[in-house]
Amino acid sequence: MIYALILAAGKGTRMGNVDLPKQFMQLGSRPIVIHTVEKFMLHDALDRIIVVAPQDWLQYTTDILNRYIGHDPRLMVTAGGPDRNESIMNALRYVDKQFGIQADDIVITHDSVRPFVTRRIIEENIQYALETGAVDTVIPAIDTIVKSTSGQYIDEIPYRTEMYQGQTPQSFNARKLMHLYGELSAEERSTLTDACKIFTLRQQPVRLVRGEVFNIKITTPYDLKVAEALLEGGTHH
Amino acid sequence: MINQVYRLVAPRRFEIAYTECSLQSSGVIVRPQYLSICAADQRYYTGSRAKEVLQQKLPMALIHEAMGIVVHDPQGHWAHGTRVVLIPNHPTESDDVVAENYLRSSKFCSSSRDGFMQDYVVVARDRLVEVPSCVSPTVAAFTELVSVSTHAIDRFAVRAHERRDVLGVWGDGNLGFIVALLLKKQYPRSQVYVFGKTEHKLAHFSFADGTYLIDAIPRDLTVHHAFECTGGMGSQVAIAQIIDRIEPEGTISLLGVSELPVEVNTRMVLEKGLTLFGSSRSGRADFLRAVEILQTQADVPQYLQTLVGTVCDVHSIQDMVNAFETDLTTSWGKTVMAWNV
Numbered sequence: 001m002i003y004a005l006i007l008a009a010g011k012g013t014r015m016g017n018v019d020l021p022k023q024f025m026q027l028g029s030r031p032i033v034i035h036t037v038e039k040f041m042l043h044d045a046l047d048r049i050i051v052v053a054p055q056d057w058l059q060y061t062t063d064i065l066n067r068y069i070g071h072d073p074r075l076m077v078t079a080g081g082p083d084r085n086e087s088i089m090n091a092l093r094y095v096d097k098q099f100g101i102q103a104d105d106i107v108i109t110h111d112s113v114r115p116f117v118t119r120r121i122i123e124e125n126i127q128y129a130l131e132t133g134a135v136d137t138v139i140p141a142i143d144t145i146v147k148s149t150s151g152q153y154i155d156e157i158p159y160r161t162e163m164y165q166g167q168t169p170q171s172f173n174a175r176k177l178m179h180l181y182g183e184l185s186a187e188e189r190s191t192l193t194d195a196c197k198i199f200t201l202r203q204q205p206v207r208l209v210r211g212e213v214f215n216i217k218i219t220t221p222y223d224l225k226v227a228e229a230l231l232e233g234g235t236h237h
Numbered sequence: 238m239i240n241q242v243y244r245l246v247a248p249r250r251f252e253i254a255y256t257e258c259s260l261q262s263s264g265v266i267v268r269p270q271y272l273s274i275c276a277a278d279q280r281y282y283t284g285s286r287a288k289e290v291l292q293q294k295l296p297m298a299l300i301h302e303a304m305g306i307v308v309h310d311p312q313g314h315w316a317h318g319t320r321v322v323l324i325p326n327h328p329t330e331s332d333d334v335v336a337e338n339y340l341r342s343s344k345f346c347s348s349s350r351d352g353f354m355q356d357y358v359v360v361a362r363d364r365l366v367e368v369p370s371c372v373s374p375t376v377a378a379f380t381e382l383v384s385v386s387t388h389a390i391d392r393f394a395v396r397a398h399e400r401r402d403v404l405g406v407w408g409d410g411n412l413g414f415i416v417a418l419l420l421k422k423q424y425p426r427s428q429v430y431v432f433g434k435t436e437h438k439l440a441h442f443s444f445a446d447g448t449y450l451i452d453a454i455p456r457d458l459t460v461h462h463a464f465e466c467t468g469g470m471g472s473q474v475a476i477a478q479i480i481d482r483i484e485p486e487g488t489i490s491l492l493g494v495s496e497l498p499v500e501v502n503t504r505m506v507l508e509k510g511l512t513l514f515g516s517s518r519s520g521r522a523d524f525l526r527a528v529e530i531l532q533t534q535a536d537v538p539q540y541l542q543t544l545v546g547t548v549c550d551v552h553s554i555q556d557m558v559n560a561f562e563t564d565l566t567t568s569w570g571k572t573v574m575a576w577n578v
Contacts, residue, residue, distance in 0.1 A: 028257040037240035038260050042308040044317050115239050118356050228257045
């Protein structure tokens, strides 16, 4: 089975003083998360599309999916966890309970607030997750990356040509992801900023898929303005 | 859903536009898979249309010849994964006399509305025709050109007199190839002659009864009816030669698009009592007929496969530019984009 996890469990603390989590804010005529889910629904290879929502927003999420998409047997909603990786793990436990995760099952994880994802990116994630067991979507770094542990002085300036910026989807063999995460110490877990690091900490290969500059993550009011401007720019014809 | 539309914004420059579309609308959603480049697209891409035309029409997604797979149909009529060709003509009304492709109110992809260079294409249910399994996707990509040819031949069939022993096709390009091939299939007892400028192109017309360089046509060779499939600068020369070589009361089907005003020797048109009529684009009925021919005449898809010149794997905007540039330097056949963007 191939599962898509649409990660919508964030509370939107970076979006400023708004009550509505960012993934539920309107972009054009519908909430951001709806745009994202719809893009995944066009892939027949996906057996289940699971929206991982904040515990308090489960019913709200179900309501807007019903309103904008309607009933679809592939579509499900479950609760996330305190952080990104715990949300993924909660969702995988849910999947395991519902369907029983098999050895070759893969999971495509995607930020609900990246609605500009394309068919190619999703297809290549599926393809390489099946082949390699772990995939990260990236774009080459445009700005030079500066490393500083003090925040005041530069430690290092890595070669820009070797630097990439991580996007999503990130895709994995589901059983391997659960197994490797279970092996990590509490200290190692605290260093995780994304799921691919679970693999790299255990020296497991992660295949790169080319993302797109426009596959932006809408996390701040500025991002939302950019996204709205992009959409407006596309309404001439 | 946010859809990516790859629009030409200026000659040789594509940019992405982002449009919103709903899975709940009545439209069927198709993922384009193979897109075929036409001379009309190239006239936009290279900026050879008049400046006012470019100003009016751009930005616009190009390509009106394509096949893809159905990924969503809210009514459930089309099964997911069905291979389909996309009909580029979009009528907004129906008429008892005028065909849908001649109605001034109709919209046409890559002319008066966005073409098929998109992540997904949303179309009305009747703008799709299923591709027979015997047809390769690269040939299916230019079914539109086959439908344009069947449309022209059907118009010829109802307008031309019955003496059809010798049929002439002027033009040794893609359209000339398909028109000549389908004429030979429909009129097997007629002699189908092809007239062109380039020997190596004429060598591809193995099914024709004769091929001739336009400056070496036998003195006594005449035709009963003719098809002009040259377009551009060649239209005027071809039409003049056809008028010289055609028998009285013959028909001349005009298919080639020219940006230039074309002079016609009307004195001889009058003296010979000729009928000139235009054929352009096609409609749903022509697509159904084209697909029927592809399905029932086994050698037609095989001949058309020889017309696939270059298949370009397209993953990015740079690949799109490369495909259009490759097409400009290709002397024979269709350039098809494998759409993996």
